[in-house]
Amino acid sequence: MEKLNMKDKKLPLGFTFSFPCHQTKLDESILVTWTKGFKSSGVEGKDVVAMIRKAIKKRGDFDIDLVAVVNDTVGTMMTCGYDDHNCEVGLIVGTGTNACYMEEMRHIDLVEGDEGRMCINMEWGAFGDDGVLNDIRTEFDREIDMGSLNPGKQLFEKMISGMYMGELVRLILVKMAKEELLFDGRLTPSLLTTGHFETGYVSAIENFARRLQKTVRKLLPDCDIRFVRSEDGSGKGAAMVTAVAYRLAAQHKARQKTLEALKLSHEQLLEVKNRMRIEMERGLSKASHPDATVKMLPTYVCATPDGTEKGDFLALDLGGTNFRVLLVRMRNGIRRGVEMHNKIYSIPQEIMQGTGEELFDHIVHCISDFLEYMGMKGVSLPLGFTFSFPCQQNNLDEGILLKWTKGFKATGCEGEDVVNLLKEAIHRREEFDLDVVAVVNDTVGTMMTCGYEDPYCEVGLIVGTGSNACYMEEMRNVELVEGEEGRMCINMEWGAFGDNGCLDDFQTEFDVAVDELSLNAGKQRFEKMISGMYLGEIVRNILIDFTKRGLLFRGRISERLKTRGIFETKFLSQIESDCLALLQVRSILQHLGLESTCDDSIIVKEVCTVVARRAAQLCGAGMAAVVDKIRENRKLDFLKVTVGVDGTLYKLHPHFSSIMHETVKQLTPKCEVTFLQSEDGSGKGAALITAVACRIREAGQR
Ligand code: ADP
Ligand code: MG
Secondary structure (H helix, E strand, C coil), X not given: CXXXXXXXXXXXXXXXXXXXXXXXXXXXXXXXXXCCCCCCCCCCCCEHXXXXXXXXXXXXXXXXXXXXXXXXXXXXXXXXXXXXCCCCXXXXXCCCEEEEEEEEHHHCCCCCCCCCEEEEECCHHHCCCCCCCCCCCCHHXXXXXXXXXXXXXXXXXXXXXHHHHHHHHHHHHHHHHHCCCCHHHCCCCCCCCCCCCCHHHHHHHCCHHHHHHHHHHHXXXXXXXXXXXXXXXXXXXXXXXXXXXXXXXXXXXXXXXXXXXCCCCHHHHHHHHHHHHHHHHHHHCCCCHHHCCCCCEECCCCCCCCCCCCEEEEEEEECCCCEEEEEEEEECHHHCEEEEEEEEECCCHHHHCCEHHHHHHHHHHHHHHHHHHCCCCCCCCEEEEEECCCEECCCCCCCEECCCCCXXXXXXXXXXXXHHHHHHHHHHHXXXXXXXXXXXCHHHHHHHHHHHHCXXXXXXXXXXXXXXXXXXXXXXXXXXXXXXXCEEEEECCHHHCCCCCCCHHHXXXXXXXXXXXXXXXXXXXXXXXXXXXXHHHHHXXXXXXHHHCCCCHHHCCCCCCCCCCXXXXXXXXXXXXXXXXXXXXXXXXHHCCCCCCHHHHHHHHHHHXXXXXXXXXXXXXXXXXXXXXXXXXXXXXXXXXXXXXXXXXXXXXXXXXXXXXXXXXXXXXXXXXXXXXXXXXXXXXXXXXXXHHXXXXXXXXX
16 A cells, blocks of 8 residues: 555455355454465454454554455456356365355355345365265375375365365376386486475366366256356455445445335324324314315215125126126025125226216116126116215215226216216116115225124225225214214225325325326325325336436336336235245346346335335324224223225235234224225125115115
8 A cells, every 4th residue: 555655545445365254244254264274373263354454453554444355266256247247156276276156045044034145155175074075085185185284174175276286196196106107117306305296287288177167068068157267356356346345335225215215113103193083083074074185975874784684786896997797695594695796897998088978888888788697687676886986975875976086087977976877877778777776985885794794893994906994983973964873984085195285294206206197196195105006106116216326227227117007016916925036026027028137126026015015004004093083982992893804905915914904003002903804895885785775765665
């Protein structure tokens, strides 16, 4: 450093230290044993990094930043890897011999973590030290070993490397001469001197590299192996590892800083719960309702099922990925149970976003097809219409659409009663008539379906394309509906939570980007942080940001990555699935047209984890507000309640449900909340509500 006149610079230092060491991190290296002629005392078992640092400090005339200790094999691999990305093995055949290669983390028991790869310094020189090579070793090998500084050690190395090969040849020549098989039996003093036959002479006679390569290829006919000679692997390699470590650390820090904004603390989640509670009160109260974002819509469903419901019903399910028509047969008594037939119809995008007339004509066309398919044309059955969009209801059989969500946009529907729109379409067709008894939100259907099995079920939750919840509220708190007695199910429309800006401090630039590119910008902010239609998009936006900043995919943004919607939420489930190897993550990304390295896959997986985790926690915080309100409504110190849940994200994501449950538990210590998955809540639930309504109507007519 003096010579280069840089003693005042504190440069990062990479230290190539080519002896067997235990490493628990890059800048720590405990010497296991000296090899290759070294023997200085007081070093074995010690951290050589600490020893160097101490020695530098003792001098006190310069400083360095020791970043990495590197074995020469690793340095060699890294040096060649700089030019050839396929270089994943390093080999040294010099004074000693050793090798390293990239091993899968899941095979490395000594290091925690199952993902990605780590370079393993084999220390293969010690191969045979337990006797496994004894049948191959000759008397010459034994003699060499006996005369060495470390007898019994590095037996494989002693058959291979430069420190020993010349001597090995000399011993053989001496023996042959002694037996008069060579040199006419003459021995010169030189030949009899240890170390006088140098390994260099062997090289002059023999081509080691060619023999090595030929042998490896012969043993591995199915592998295409390239040998690349490293130029000063130990020097360049150490610098390379140091540089890579520097870069990786800086990149890791940059990524973590971005992801930090998506990680919510307990305090933040409590805050979300409290704000949800405030918005709930706003929606319920008559004075603040018109401006409330969480609408808290009365549903005119006033009781959960009592299990005696029976009869045949039709149900429609509109509001998600699929439109379905169902026939539901309910029996009570000893043969109690529900039998369902349904048919799924697609709603083409141009109809979803066309005119209202086209949409409802299409729906009626599907009903007609279903009746024909079931052989029921002409039969008039009561119908429950699961319509999973925010509706203002003044009656069970009326639903005025407040606004479309989740990708629907048909004109002329907002502000209209969807039952009327349906009836008009039925009249236009002039084919059959239907008795529409109930408009049902899917959350309510879900609550009712689970309530049919579990009387504690008084909450419904959907986490599918969108997200929403409902629960049984005290009539005295439902200011929009007259009457003080009993309870009514409230469709919260919690997806709109945050639309007044009350969640702005939780939103990241990625949420803003997803919102701005959506069909309903500025609307359904909470839903957009939670549900299936958006999680993949949030992930995609983060990946784009990382790539733009050179923190992922080697900084190259593919056309695919720029495509909206390519990263479907089902990929989040697949990528996070515990049994999935990293290689499979890579193949999922490849399927998306994203060429990724092992490290890239780990990063993508982490992004998926963080985004899904935040979604589940936010959903849990909302749910905590709901169950705690029920408890307080009833002035209970402790509430036992069941939540009926539906939605593919909740059901199929490997961690969403457990994180959500855990969050609810942490935020509501005074409640015991059970979650029950509903089987087809929108279908069965609509029929149940229709059945209850018919029962009450018949009782009134009697
Ligand atoms: P909907 O909410 O439309 O009635 P679903 O409950 O089936 O219907 O939810 C569909 C949504 O679930 C899709 O929009 C998609 O985002 C998401 N999804 C589909 N498959 C998976 C999966 N394997 N894991 C997580 N989410 C999924
Ligand atoms: Mg659904």
